[in-house]
Amino acid sequence: MMFSANPARGSRAVNAVVLLGVSLFLGLALFRQFVQGEPACPLCLLQRAALVLAGAGLLLNLRLGPSPLHYGMTIAAALAGMAAAGRQMLRHIAPDDPGHGALLGGLHFYTWTFMACAALIAFCALMLCMDRKWGDSAIKRRVPAAGAAVMALFFLASLGSVGGAFAQCEGGACGMRAVGAPDAPGQDGARAG
Numbered sequence: 001m002m003f004s005a006n007p008a009r010g011s012r013a014v015n016a017v018v019l020l021g022v023s024l025f026l027g028l029a030l031f032r033q034f035v036q037g038e039p040a041c042p043l044c045l046l047q048r049a050a051l052v053l054a055g056a057g058l059l060l061n062l063r064l065g066p067s068p069l070h071y072g073m074t075i076a077a078a079l080a081g082m083a084a085a086g087r088q089m090l091r092h093i094a095p096d097d098p099g100h101g102a103l104l105g106g107l108h109f110y111t112w113t114f115m116a117c118a119a120l121i122a123f124c125a126l127m128l129c130m131d132r133k134w135g136d137s138a139i140k141r142r143v144p145a146a147g148a149a150v151m152a153l154f155f156l157a158s159l160g161s162v163g164g165a166f167a168q169c170e171g172g173a174c175g176m177r178a179v180g181a182p183d184a185p186g187q188d189g190a191r192a193g
Contacts (some may be wrong), residue, residue, distance in 0.1 A: 026157035050081030085114035
């Protein structure tokens with residue numbers, strides 16, 4: 001990277017900003033679930049899990065330094081998130097289908113998740129080109145206070161996502177119908193997403 005005398009430090013700063021974005025995205029999903037009363041469907045939970053795993057790759061870049069392995073983890077998780085979000089988008093592609101959940105900025109949350117995962121893949125591809133000098137030389141280093149705060153926020157968002165899934169699924173496997181969702185046509189588990 002060319003924006004600091006120590007390229008790894010610059011890379012960590014950028015990874016911290018992106019990890020903060022992932023944490024806020026997960027926090028928004030939890031806000032919609034618990035404050036706005038919009039239960040997460042099974043595909044929504046898969047998308048959250050993919051974002052948590054993608055964030056874990058970014059967190060490793062913060063903690064251990066940039067590594068192609070960490071970027072690869074993030075890309076693989078983001079691809080899984082895109083697959084789950086894309087599946088949900090295709091479920092609701094019919095012209096009269098209202099989709100699942102309330103709109104946010106004119107789009108459903110699963111559409112935002114698809115775009116966020118695509119952006120994560122593009123970010124990792126760019127960083128792999130810029131961080132190529134560092135290779136797989138990940139070593140544990142001291143993380144600055146701002147980086148530690150972002151890591152803690154991500155940890156809380158991840159715990160919240162897991163807790164939200166357990167709360168909604170009552171500690172077991174989630175059924176096809178989201179807990180608390182009405183049995184109205186278009187809102188059953190086969191259609192909910």
